[in-house]
Amino acid sequence: MGEEGEEYLFKIVIIGDSAVGKSNLLSRYARNEFDLHSKATIGVEFQTQCVDIDGKEVKAQIWDTAGQERFRAVTSAYYRGAFGALLVYDISRRSTFESIARWLDELKIHCDTTVARMLVGNKCDLENIRDVSTEEGKNLAEAEGLFFMETSALDATNVKTAFEMVIREIFNNVSRKVL
Ligand code: GDP
Numbered sequence: 001m002g003e004e005g006e007e008y009l010f011k012i013v014i015i016g017d018s019a020v021g022k023s024n025l026l027s028r029y030a031r032n033e034f035d036l037h038s039k040a041t042i043g044v045e046f047q048t049q050c051v052d053i054d055g056k057e058v059k060a061q062i063w064d065t066a067g068q069e070r071f072r073a074v075t076s077a078y079y080r081g082a083f084g085a086l087l088v089y090d091i092s093r094r095s096t097f098e099s100i101a102r103w104l105d106e107l108k109i110h111c112d113t114t115v116a117r118m119l120v121g122n123k124c125d126l127e128n129i130r131d132v133s134t135e136e137g138k139n140l141a142e143a144e145g146l147f148f149m150e151t152s153a154l155d156a157t158n159v160k161t162a163f164e165m166v167i168r169e170i171f172n173n174v175s176r177k178v179l
Pocket residue numbers: 017018019020021022023024025067122123124125126151152153154155
């Protein structure tokens with residue numbers, strides 16, 4: 001609940017090619033924030049995380065495609081009502097970086113331009129087989145007006161930071177609108 005009984009609940013979607021680490025990013029984030037129990041994720045479409053932003057409790061409902069993208073069929077329902085999006089590629093697989101343009105197009109079709117967007121280069125622990133430079137990620141993010149971060153769901157590098165930057169940006173956008 002916010003100061004005057006307001007509740008902040010924002011939907012965030014994770015998109016990107018199959019096997020870039022979307023599910024692991026979400027479970028890494030959720031596990032760090034909450035408990036150590038590993039729950040079955042089959043059939044689970046989203047997880048809710050509570051974050052304190054400037055003394056306000058903000059809930060982020062974070063959606064995972066649960067493999068829908070394998071069939072190139074992420075439904076419009078998946079995107080509906082999203083305030084934020086993480087566009088994920090795998091730094092060790094160039095084709096997943098090249099797909100980002102398509103994911104951006106899809107996001108533009110389904111969401112309005114105010115959606116907070118972050119480009120995420122996951123698997124940065126795989127430096128020895130890196131296929132996309134940090135510079136390329138940065139350049140694309142700059143050209144498209146996205147936040148950018150390289151993460152590793154495996155060793156937890158920047159996972160919390162990435163999600164919480166998006167959550168904070170959404171919160172700031174909404175606060176600006178209210179003022
Ligand atoms: P999704 O299909 O995008 O949800 O991808 P998954 O989360 O299922 O991950 C696909 C594969 O990549 C699995 O074998 C994961 O163990 C592996 N993986 C995910 N994140 C990382 C990471 O940060 N580093 C490494 N080395 N492997 C990862």
